[in-house]
Amino acid sequence: MTSVQVLIIGSGFGGQCTAINLLKRGLQDFLILERRDFMGGTWCQNSYPGAAVDVQSPLYSISHEPYAWSQMFVEQAELEQYTNHVIDKYDLRSKTKTNANVVKVEWNKATTRWLAHIENGEVISAQFVVNASGPLSTPVIPNFKGRDTFKGESFHTNNWNHDYDYRGKHVAIIGSGASAAQVIPAIAEDVAHLHVFQRSPHWVMPRPDYKFSQTQQKLVGNKLIHKGVRTAIYWQLETRMIGFKYSKAMLNIVAQRVALKHIKNQIKDPKMRKAVTPDYTIGCKRIILSNTLYPALSRDNVTLHTRDSGIQSIDEKGIFTKDGQHLDLDLIIYSTGYDATDGVISYPVVGKRGNTLAEFWEEYPRAYLGTTIPDFPNFFVVTGPNTGIGHTSAIFVIEAQMNYIMKAIEATKLRGKSVIEVTKQAESDYTQMIHHEMKSTVWQSGGCNSWYKSKSGHVIAMFPGFSFTYYQLANKFQSNHHEFS
Numbered sequence: 001m002t003s004v005q006v007l008i009i010g011s012g013f014g015g016q017c018t019a020i021n022l023l024k025r026g027l028q029d030f031l032i033l034e035r036r037d038f039m040g041g042t043w044c045q046n047s048y049p050g051a052a053v054d055v056q057s058p059l060y061s062i063s064h065e066p067y068a069w070s071q072m073f074v075e076q077a078e079l080e081q082y083t084n085h086v087i088d089k090y091d092l093r094s095k096t097k098t099n100a101n102v103v104k105v106e107w108n109k110a111t112t113r114w115l116a117h118i119e120n121g122e123v124i125s126a127q128f129v130v131n132a133s134g135p136l137s138t139p140v141i142p143n144f145k146g147r148d149t150f151k152g153e154s155f156h157t158n159n160w161n162h163d164y165d166y167r168g169k170h171v172a173i174i175g176s177g178a179s180a181a182q183v184i185p186a187i188a189e190d191v192a193h194l195h196v197f198q199r200s201p202h203w204v205m206p207r208p209d210y211k212f213s214q215t216q217q218k219l220v221g222n223k224l225i226h227k228g229v230r231t232a233i234y235w236q237l238e239t240r241m242i243g244f245k246y247s248k249a250m251l252n253i254v255a256q257r258v259a260l261k262h263i264k265n266q267i268k269d270p271k272m273r274k275a276v277t278p279d280y281t282i283g284c285k286r287i288i289l290s291n292t293l294y295p296a297l298s299r300d301n302v303t304l305h306t307r308d309s310g311i312q313s314i315d316e317k318g319i320f321t322k323d324g325q326h327l328d329l330d331l332i333i334y335s336t337g338y339d340a341t342d343g344v345i346s347y348p349v350v351g352k353r354g355n356t357l358a359e360f361w362e363e364y365p366r367a368y369l370g371t372t373i374p375d376f377p378n379f380f381v382v383t384g385p386n387t388g389i390g391h392t393s394a395i396f397v398i399e400a401q402m403n404y405i406m407k408a409i410e411a412t413k414l415r416g417k418s419v420i421e422v423t424k425q426a427e428s429d430y431t432q433m434i435h436h437e438m439k440s441t442v443w444q445s446g447g448c449n450s451w452y453k454s455k456s457g458h459v460i461a462m463f464p465g466f467s468f469t470y471y472q473l474a475n476k477f478q479s480n481h482h483e484f485s
């Protein structure tokens with residue numbers, strides 16, 4: 001049986017940051033398991049037309065890995081290149097097993113180690129497990145009546161079939177969130193007709209993008225200048241949190257009014273304007289940044305179907321709508337999101353009392369610093385419950401989590417112990433604090449239903465505060481919140 005000190009599950013930025021931090025501390029005894037046949041996570045998987053980041057690239061990157069980005073909000077291909085650049089720089093391929101889908105992880109009381117079961121029957125033993133299986137890596141397709149009878153092509157944006165030529169075809173896209181908003185303008189011009197199914201509209205703001213000149217690219221890739229640019233972007237984005245939590249008036253002035261003006265500027269048809277205007281406070285769902293979505297929706301070959309003309313059922317030839325139409329289709333694109341809330345981890349985890357993490361999370365997912373859970377010793381969740389951030393880069397939070405995880409592993413070693421476990425009290429106090437703070441946020445009180453909320457109604461995806469507050473909490477390791485053995 002392969003045995004390692006640290007097992008990392010997932011090879012996206014979460015897995016990469018964990019590996020790099022271990023290497024920087026001289027810890028070489030780790031292994032990364034990745035279920036796909038390639039490494040890299042989000043940006044190597046999501047190759048749908050139009051895929052691009054919606055946080056400025058100098059900030060949406062690893063803090064110590066600057067890159068000569070070609071524009072402010074880069075597209076997927078460049079993020080894939082960056083991901084591979086990081087993986088190769090730290091020689092992470094030699095530390096990774098691909099095609100290794102973890103199907104179960106269980107604590108072995110006798111050896112006080114984790115056993116990770118891979119789909120092919122292999123078992124890996126590890127002292128510490130870092131789960132980095134991704135908050136948005138398991139796509140979900142709702143079970144529409146007759147879905148499987150459709151004889152045309154269909155796929156989720158997460159698994160785009162590049163062998164299929166959509167040009168000149170009759171296409172439907174189901175969903176109107178962040179991925180759909182990128183796909184729609186990217187394909188609208190090339191298809192015969194595009195039917196967009198929108199259950200509820202999102203707020204859309206202008207995308208302040210621009211291409212860097214060659215000189216600017218060199219400058220952005222320079223370590224010192226990169227740091228300065230990052231800092232400026234970071235603080236500019238951080239002010240958004242004031243609106244999301246403390247000031248609805250500010251949110252209205254700096255965001256909702258701008259978004260309403262964007263609708264007015266880009267859409268002429270009053271019916272269409274009404275159809276795309278949300279009835280909840282801006283920020284309650286992820287804000288979409290796009291200059292091309294509304295013009296695409298206004299095209300003659302694009303039809304927007306709102307709730308009243310939504311999907312009744314699917315048959316072998318296409319979609320029946322609620323208002324009695326039948327749409328003949330060649331392709332159905334599901335842009336229906338991810339299992340992001342109640343299924344935070346993609347495999348069962350069995351803790352020291354034989355209980356599963358899913359059982360502990362039955363009411364709603366929760367964890368100390370969104371990372372550790374009582375009864376699940378030596379187990380860390382990267383991008384766990386309430387570590388999401390709507391206003392800045394997810395990589396910033398991942399790097400903040402690294403401080404806690406590395407300090408926890410080091411504290412265990414320093415004490416000559418082999419096991420660390422967060423106390424029930426510390427986890428409970430932290431979770432209470434999170435949901436108390438959440439009450440005043442737009443995600444809880446903005447009048448929408450979003451993937452930020454679990455079925456319990458608790459917002460479990462987002463951290464209810466400034467990202468620097470999370471950074472400070474994660475950076476200050478509190479040994480009295482843990483038990484060592």
Ligand SMILES: Cc1cc2nc3c(=O)[nH]c(=O)nc-3n(C[C@H](O)[C@H](O)[C@H](O)COP(=O)(O)OP(=O)(O)OC[C@H]3O[C@@H](n4cnc5c(N)ncnc54)[C@H](O)[C@@H]3O)c2cc1C
Nearest residue numbers: 010012013014034035041042053054102133134137393394
């Ligand atoms: C289309 C899209 C756009 C996004 N845009 C932004 C953005 O603009 N800004 C932002 O801040 N965030 C964005 N995000 C959020 C994104 O999830 C994070 O920014 C970040 O990439 C998360 O990294 P990760 O390593 O935690 O997860 P991932 O990149 O998802 O990596 C997880 C890896 O774990 C692997 N894995 C999962 N389960 C198993 C298993 N059982 N066994 C083995 N391996 C497994 C997966 O195959 C995957 O490779 C976006 C997400 C998506 C899907």
